[in-house]
Amino acid sequence: MTNLTHLTDPMRWHVGLVGYGEVGRILAEDLRAQGVAVSAYDLKLATDAGAPLRHHAAAHGVTLAGSHALLAARKDFIVSAVTASQTVAVAFACGPHIQRDAYFLDFNSASPGAKQRAAGLIDVEGGRYVEGAVMTSIPPYRIKVPLLLGGAFAAELSPLINALGFASTVASERLGVASATKMCRSVVVKGLEAMVIESFTTARHYGVEDALIASLQETFPGIDWEQQAAYFFQRVIAHGRRRSEEVREVAETVRDAGLAPWSAIGTVERQAWVADLADQGLFGPRGSPTFARSADWRTEADRILGHVERKD
Secondary structure: OOOOOOOOHHOOOOEEEOOOOOOHHHHHHHHOOOOOOOEOOHHHHHHHHHHHHHHHHHHHHOOOOOHHHHHHHOEEEEEEEOOOHHHHHHHHHHHHHHOOOOOOEEEEOOHHHHHHHHHHHHHOOEEEEEEEOOOOOHHHHHOOEEEEEOOHHHHHHHHHHHEEEEEEEEEEOOOOHHHHHHHHHHHHHHHHHHHHHHHHHHHHHHHOOOHHHHHHHOOOOOHHHHHHHHHHHHHHHHHHHHHHHHHHHHHHHHHHHOOOOOOHHHHHHHHHHHHHHHOOOOOOOOOOOOOOOOOOHHHHHHHHHHHHHHOO
16 A cells, blocks of 8 residues: 555655756756755765755755665655666666655656666556656746656646646657657757757858858748857757767667667767867866856857867
8 A cells, every 4th residue: 555645735745856957956946936845866966066966955945865765765756857878777776665656757858768668667666657758948947848748647647747837748648659759859959959069160160150140040030040059059068968868869769760860870979079078178167157158159169169170
């Protein structure tokens, strides 16, 4: 029998967040603002890089757990919000400790196959696994980001988490449908990010960026290419590592459909390359006010070109 006596009253839930990066902290802030009890665990908490996470938790009243096991125990609702490559590993670590009938929302940008493997690890322990597919960037929407749910418990969970402020809809009771939708979208969106960085930086080298933007504006008049390029540069510089891991999952999704993931692999390489430059400090120290915050993409393109020229 379940020890959960208030599954149908989400305001009384104790929520566990696995992953306390940008996504986890946003969810924690919005849930705590409503008075919902929140605990969190992140591998970085045990390292020097965990100091900002600990400060954030203290400021927002979030309880920090010391392990996956402690995080999973006695929680009504667990959200896994980690890098795509850790999707199955988190389910493996949390599964044996999850409380029977607790909901487990897999927020990660992983392939349908990875979500199905993660579901097996939760379901066998009596948890209620639901796949989630985040359908656009989280920061502008925060907890209300458009979210597709999938799996046998998706229809059950959707109204409960929407009462907490989420904006979920049910894609299918079949696992993999929501994730496939997300992965196919990412072929385009993450690919466009990589293409814009490659195209605009190359145009900057040749001094033809104004002509390029004018041509794109004529062909796609609904897009402000100056603003869009600045946003793409910022997001990839700040989150290229996470994005490249997501696109590796995209490539697996394409392979499972029987196609060679040529576009996705190129996107992985460009996103990871920018992430490497960010790790080397090319765009300034992480956490500084100017890191990945330039309103003019040319500033970042010039840094990239300077790096390439120094290598030559």
